[in-house]
Amino acid sequence: MHGERHVICPKSKTKILMTGIKKEVKTMGREAILKSIKNNKPDLLSIPEIDVTQFTEEVNLIEVFKNNVNLVGGNIKEVDPQDIDVEIKKMYPNAEKIVSVADECSLGTVQISGKTDPHELNSIDLAIIKGSLGVAENGAVWISENEIVVRALPFITNDLVIVLPKDQLYLHLLHAYEIIGKRERRFGLFLSGPSKTADIEQCLVIGAQGAISLTVILI
Template structure:
């Protein structure tokens, strides 16, 4: 028997014979707004702090017009001119399928995805493999547009990890604003290693 096996056998033999359940972890959400409108306002504040944009549709505005308006100052060109749009939501028609290898999506200008939920504490949006299909699409696109149901905003990360869709997902990622780095001469640069902008459009499922 190896030394490793000897050590592990000794540890197992000395393990106390008790059945102690793991302690309950508090949710730490007493100080958060009690209603969804309040959580949406807090989410918007934190999202903006992290460099993201909350762009709510105006009354009667179509999702296509909302998308065009939200990206008007980010693309450097009209949305309808040669933009490669990879959409994984039925509300927006894209011109590039989100499928295949990550390299197939290297030239995507705009990725449009539906977030599983949002987190008010950090202004984050959550995706699983079901929303992404190709996990790298949310990093390779120049601009990420996220549809988020305001009713699906939780208070904090503790609440996020209590959700069954997190527990049952094979892959989960939280996006908090666009890519950024501040280690280049102390200057904040957005879009350094990932998306240049992250826009959240509140839209019920």
Template sequence: MLNKTRKKMANPTTRETILAAIGRGKPDLLPLPETIGFPPNISADNLVDSFMKMVQTNGGQAIRVTSLAEASAFLSEEYDLTLPILSRVPGLEISNFTPQEDLRLLVDLHLVVLQGIVGVAENAAIWLDETAIGIRAMPFITLNLSIVLSEKNLVGNMHEAYRLIDTSTGFGTFIAGPSKTADIEQSLVIGAHGSKTLTVFLLP
């Protein structure tokens, strides 16, 4: 009886019927489009406002400045610049040591200032590559992080951003706000495993 049941289950007629039905349900093969894209979801006129609102939503702050000197003045008021500070932004010279001089100071890194490459308005993500970061750990081990970004380098969404970023530089990352984590009790903690603050300076 068992052998007869197995033969019935393996009936080739049934198998062919099922496969034929699947074949009839398949859509026709079409060529891929030459370009794959998504329409901008944020107008060019609203890029700055949308980006700044999303930075705040992510737990950071965004400040429009007219010059690097203005950004430097803000940082001087907000942070103790006698603590270990590193700036990799040309023209914003507030570094008080170099890793080559004393790598151990990175343990107590108080503030890092980096040059953002592309900013995304829909989620306030900022692309940084190895040329901007230097030592890969810097954005993640510093207590406070600041990023300088030109308004002309803002785009609406991630699809636009990926068309602009250069992935040939090696390491790269998107950063959106200070470090955050939330446990199963839905308790949000800022600065749990990275920088406690993020300040973005937008230059015209």
């Protein structure tokens, strides 16, 4: 259907005749959209089976892990469990508001629980948490809410320390996925180094959105 309308130009006060084609637009309801999506879903593909043995290498897991933690901007130390408090004090002498949810450390000055409001942690200087396992290929550590108690804790703190057992290091992520797939949790993630970004002019900035430093303590 052809249509026409008049538009007044505000500057010249002249009337302009505009003609065009009026199109009818058909809209689909919610049920119709969902039905269309359901009818046009692609066929499901089975997950390929990976032979994990093909990725086995004879390497020093601790050394590879150390190198990659440093590569992603983190710090790492091997420490005897009884010396953890002393070493952390050396590294972060000015930390006052400290949350520790690692059994090996007794430096905590702020207590938290599963009911703690994350907003109450916005002034935390240091958080000390326990890592479940480490991945040598990229220096990542798996943490879950079972260890950190409050999900926001590793990200809202100024500095972060992760206590990690040496015997929980794995070479590749695929090995780590086999382990975490057998554990119960609602929230977890791999954390590799401190917060960082290189989006702007390819310039690496450490501490961009979260913790400005991350230290892994191997015990």
